[in-house]
Amino acid sequence: MCVQEAHREEMLVNRLMRQSQQERRIAVQLLQARHEKEVIRRNRIQREQMYEERRHKDFEEAMNRESVCCDFHMEVAGLLNPISAALMQFII
Secondary structure, rough: HHHHHHHHHHHHHHHHHHHHHHHHHHHHHHHHHHHHHHHHHHHHHHHHHHHHHHHHHHHHHHHHHHHHHHHHHHHHHHHHHHHHHHHHHHHO
């Protein structure tokens, strides 16, 4: 009986050691997964900031183009008004 108990105890110790090694491996994998999750989160935040900056820059550029276009139309209208007035004199 003593030999059987010693064998059972040895098997139990071996099983616990295997479980302990598995637990360590699982803990390491968990830490790696948490680190990867954090890297993904930081990258997403950085990417969203870059998109926001790009949208702002695109908006500013569009507003500048619109301003130039309006200035051009106002200049053309200013040049056409005297011509229109002179033409109207001939028509009347």
